[in-house]
Amino acid sequence: MxxxxxxxxxxxxxxxxAASATAWAAAPSAAPLPSPDDIVAGFVAQRDGVSTTQAKQTLQRKADRQRTYDALSREGVATDGAYFDGERLVVLVDSAAAARSVEAEGLLARRGKGQSDLDALARTALAAAKGSSDLVSLTPDLRAQSVVAEVEPDASAALRSALRGVAGVTVEESAPLxxxxxxxxxxxxxxxxxxxxxxxxxxxxxxxxxxxxxxxxxxxxxxxxxxxxxxxxxxxxxxxxxxxxxxxxxxxxxxxxxxxxxxxxxxxxxxxxxxxxxxxxxxxxxxxxxxxxxxxxxxxxxxxxxxxxxxxxxxxxxxxxxxxxxxxxxxxxxxxxxxxxxxxxxxxxxxxxxxxxxxxxxxxxxxxxxxxxxxxxxxxxxxxxxxx
CATH class of the missing domain: 2.40.10.10 (Trypsin-like serine proteases)
Structure with missing residues (x-):
């Protein structure tokens, strides 16, 4: 047929x-095939004012750190999200043992609000909004260690006040989705x-x-x-x-x-x-x-x-x-x-x-x-x- x-x-x-990267298959070891970074590098070069070669090197270093983080997750190291600060990969941890494991692999460990903490904060903010249709989105922001609540421009003062009343929540305006x-x-x-x-x-x-x-x-x-x-x-x-x-x-x-x-x-x-x-x-x-x-x-x-x-x-x-x-x-x-x-x-x-x-x-x-x-x-x- x-x-x-x-x-x-x-x-x-x-x-x-969780925001940990769970790989479902390993990248093959054969000669590299086309990758999205072939086009991304051109835009990164323009954005950062560097050559395309330098941009590809940056993307490769970030990919290497992502693989290291993936390996830590597979090995059972207790992490709770990660984000790039420039080329540095910052990993959220809640124990000294996890921090040592992360830093031993050349990544940066941070103690603070992880993905699960921010998810809980977002749920609290959602309850405070009481089903208001003027709430556009709730975004856990690992880098800022906060939850961003986006509301429509004509959202009520009561909704804005309720959201701002949740510690760790910032309020911004957004177009509808x-x-x-x-x-x-x-x-x-x-x-x-x-x-x-x-x-x-x-x-x-x-x-x-x-x-x-x-x-x-x-x-x-x-x-x-x-x-x-x-x-x-x-x-x-x-x-x-x-x-x-x-x-x-x-x-x-x-x-x-x-x-x-x-x-x-x-x-x-x-x-x-x-x-x-x-x-x-x-x-x-x-x-x-x-x-x-x-x-x-x-x-x-x-x-x-x-x-x-x-x-x-x-x-x-x-x-x-x-x-x-x-x-x-x-x-x-x-x-x-x-x-x-x-x-x-x-x-x-x-x-x-x-x-x-x-x-x-x-x-x-x-x-x-x-x-x-x-x-x-x-x-x-x-x-x-x-x-x-």
Missing amino acids: KHRVLAVGIATSAVAA ATQADVVPGRIMDLSPGTNCTLGFPGTTSSGNNVLLTAGHCVEGLPDILDANGTHIGKGTNSRFVSGAPSVDMGLMDIDAEDVGQPYVDTRGGLAGNVPVYGASKNAVGSDICKAGNTTGWTCGQIEAYNVTVNYQGGTSVSGLARATVCTEGGDSGGAYIGTNNYAQGMTSGGPVGVDCGFNAGYGAGSYSFYQPVVDAASYYGVTVSTS
């Missing part, structure tokens, strides 16, 4: 997961009936079934899924997204038996060809990351936070998201975020309303977005992400 090929990210972001499925003809992940998203990461269940991890709101109604040519490639089978209710934005698509999920990301012309997927992880805050999307192509930025809670237009509160300075628009939902170490990071969930990213703008697009970490979705559904 002839198999059709389903490419990752082609043309098309109540979970309390929306999930980013859109009704645009000709997209590669066409949902029947009528809307579209972007393909995420394929994998297999414990029974060997071929599936695709995607944003839950893309498959909320368990739609049939077609490619750009109108060919049936799968069907939504699971979603934790519930419109108008507290939710988690992860979902699952069953890939048709005659189709094959491929372990690479189509960069939409942002790179020469595709970039392979070596595994899935949660890279440290401050790591560089790019995504392929149906509407905006290849856009890049840095991871800002994990376990973010947002309120999308329509009254749906979504928790367990990551936030990144990656530009997205409607139609990008479900699209594949990948780190410069070639590890899958997540699938587009949503972003601010009214943003214009352009196409294949890389770092130059600006703005920010939220994505569902792939590790959390894979763990929940019992999926092993396909790797090169």
